[in-house]
Amino acid sequence: MSKQFDVIVIGGGPGGYIAAIRAAQLGFNVACIDEWKNEKGGPAPGGTCTNVGCIPSKALLQSSEHFEHANKHFAEHGITASDVKMDVAKMIARKDTVVKQNNDGILYLFKKNKVSFFHGRGSFVKAAEGGYEIKVAGAAEESLTAKQIIIATGSNARALPGTPFDEEFVLSNDGALRVGAVPKKLGLIGSGVIGLEMGSVWRRLGAEVTILEGLPTFLGAVDEQIAKEAKKAFDKQGLKIELGVKVGEIKTGKKGVSIAYTNAKGEALSLDVDKLIVSIGRVPNTIGLNVEAVGLALDERGAIVVDADCKTNLPGVWAVGDVVRGPMLAHKAEEEGVAVAERIAGQHGHVNFNTVPWVIYTSPEIAWVGRTEQQLKADGVKYKAGTFPFLANGRARALGDTTGMVKMLADAETDEILGVHIVGPQASELISEAVVAMEFKASSEDIARICHAHPSLSEATKEAALAVDKRTLNF
Numbered sequence: 197m198s199k200q201f202d203v204i205v206i207g208g209g210p211g212g213y214i215a216a217i218r219a220a221q222l223g224f225n226v227a228c229i230d231e232w233k234n235e236k237g238g239p240a241p242g243g244t245c246t247n248v249g250c251i252p253s254k255a256l257l258q259s260s261e262h263f264e265h266a267n268k269h270f271a272e273h274g275i276t277a278s279d280v281k282m283d284v285a286k287m288i289a290r291k292d293t294v295v296k297q298n299n300d301g302i303l304y305l306f307k308k309n310k311v312s313f314f315h316g317r318g319s320f321v322k323a324a325e326g327g328y329e330i331k332v333a334g335a336a337e338e339s340l341t342a343k344q345i346i347i348a349t350g351s352n353a354r355a356l357p358g359t360p361f362d363e364e365f366v367l368s369n370d371g372a373l374r375v376g377a378v379p380k381k382l383g384l385i386g387s388g389v390i391g392l393e394m395g396s397v398w399r400r401l402g403a404e405v406t407i408l409e410g411l412p413t414f415l416g417a418v419d420e421q422i423a424k425e426a427k428k429a430f431d432k433q434g435l436k437i438e439l440g441v442k443v444g445e446i447k448t449g450k451k452g453v454s455i456a457y458t459n460a461k462g463e464a465l466s467l468d469v470d471k472l473i474v475s476i477g478r479v480p481n482t483i484g485l486n487v488e489a490v491g492l493a494l495d496e497r498g499a500i501v502v503d504a505d506c507k508t509n510l511p512g513v514w515a516v517g518d519v520v521r522g523p524m525l526a527h528k529a530e531e532e533g534v535a536v537a538e539r540i541a542g543q544h545g546h547v548n549f550n551t552v553p554w555v556i557y558t559s560p561e562i563a564w565v566g567r568t569e570q571q572l573k574a575d576g577v578k579y580k581a582g583t584f585p586f587l588a589n590g591r592a593r594a595l596g597d598t599t600g601m602v603k604m605l606a607d608a609e610t611d612e613i614l615g616v617h618i619v620g621p622q623a624s625e626l627i628s629e630a631v632v633a634m635e636f637k638a639s640s641e642d643i644a645r646i647c648h649a650h651p652s653l654s655e656a657t658k659e660a661a662l663a664v665d666k667r668t669l670n671f
């Protein structure tokens with residue numbers, strides 16, 4: 197006998213578990229299926245984000261930043277800390293505890309919201325009388341049926357052709373978060389978000405880090421001025437980033453990895469490292485979903501084809517998060533999950549892609565929302581720009597962290613804010629003000645006229661807004 201639900205969510209990452217909770221809040225009888233296992237084989241909902249993504253990477257970034265502060269910056273404050281050591285095993289164990297707290301939190305939220313959780317792989321069996329029949333292959337096999345299906349099966353790390361991840365020498369994001377000792381030499385391929393975050397963790401802990409990037413420009417999607425400032429800071433820290441390389445043969449030996457590559461000048465070189473992290477993007481995941489059984493359409497990248505409302509080609513089947521088009525970000529997945537649950541309930545769920553913020557959690561942090569200066573130029577939009585350096589911000593000086601700036605771009609005629617780009621301390625938190633402002637279609641003058649607490653880093657945002665009108669007060 198198939199168990200009947202109103203809504204079945206396949207995948208318990210940020211897209212799926214949030215969709216399940218919102219659907220349950222709206223009064224539906226909801227099942228959520230997730231196959232992720234913890235080291236004991238038990239359920240570990242939360243997906244990539246919780247298990248091998250956002251949460252564990254931020255735990256390691258925090259630990260490694262404390263280590264770097266103790267080693268390099270405590271002295272500026274008059275604190276003597278000698279013989280500072282990092283117990284890598286303890287750092288990894290702490291990270292695992294943080295992950296488990298999040299897994300348990302989601303299981304608690306399912307209970308609280310009366311979402312039925314099934315641990316195992318969900319796959320389509322057929323279109324059935326009451327909607328779609330879904331098989332759950334877990335410890336026990338179950339059959340579930342619902343009229344509404346939300347697919348949130350996420351993404352997997354992309355491997356280099358011919359070089360599969362062995363997670364001992366050639367690491368995906370998963371292995372990169374479980375390295376047992378600081379490698380003497382660490383190589384990374386791809387200076388995108390994972391390359392920079394993971395490169396920063398292991399550099400702070402003492403590894404000699406080299407990142408090989410295929411593109412000739414650093415962080416091409418980021419505002420050029422901001423990317424340039426960030427690159428300067430990373431260079432100063434000793435994070436070696438080689439742009440415009442062409443990676444050739446990769447050989448794994450007993451002790452490490454040798455990467456043949458051609459640099460931007462066309463010279464043939466090789467890089468020998470103890471570990472190699474491959475961070476060249478991610479691929480949408482529909483493995484084992486049996487999409488053929490119901491004729492669910494995928495595009496040439498393997499992503500599930502959806503319209504602006506996350507509707508697939510099948511009635512009653514929706515897809516959200518990394519498995520569909522758009523940025524692969526946890527908060528984008530969550531917003532889509534909420535919007536779909538609300539649409540199923542006949543409401544008008546909405547996701548504004550123009551105001552999805554991006555954050556790279558390096559030091560300095562990089563965060564942005566809206567269009568970059570180069571995009572505005574390409575779009576032929578007339579704009580005004582204002583920047584304000586953290587060097588002139590009192591709170592940044594007190595923190596001892598004055599790298600970077602806030603940059604605001606506003607329409608030349610209407611003054612509406614079109615983009616805000618930050619490189620510097622706490623950029624991840626500061627960007628929220630810009631997101632709110634842009635959602636409410638604020639002008640730069642609105643931000644300039646709003647009272648900001650003193651001393652705070654957010655005053656740099658206000659000053660950047662004043663700079664749009666060429667009237668900064670503190671610079």
Ligand code: FAD
Nearest residue numbers: 207209211231243244245249250318350517518524525526
């Ligand atoms: P996922 O989180 O991938 O979840 C999918 C879930 O579905 C998984 O649990 C999977 O096991 C399960 N599943 C798949 N197929 C089936 C099936 N057939 N049956 C049952 N279960 C199935 N984003 C940010 O916004 N901020 C960050 O700081 C950030 N840091 C990151 C750091 C790293 C190292 C990585 C790799 C990613 C990071 N991301 C970050 C991206 C973020 O993790 C993803 O965008 C997000 O997890 C996508 O959510 P999702 O729900 O679409 O998919």
Ligand code: NAI
Nearest residue numbers: 386387388389390391409410411475476477478524555556
């Ligand atoms: P990415 O797309 O951010 O960066 C991949 C980089 O690899 C690019 O710069 C690309 O030019 C380069 N590249 C691709 N193929 C290459 C090759 N053959 N040789 C050399 N360089 C090559 O992908 P990444 O870092 O793997 O992260 C995946 C996604 O996960 C991100 O795009 C983001 O959506 C998400 N993520 C988000 C985080 C955050 O929000 N803070 C943190 C980490 C990941």
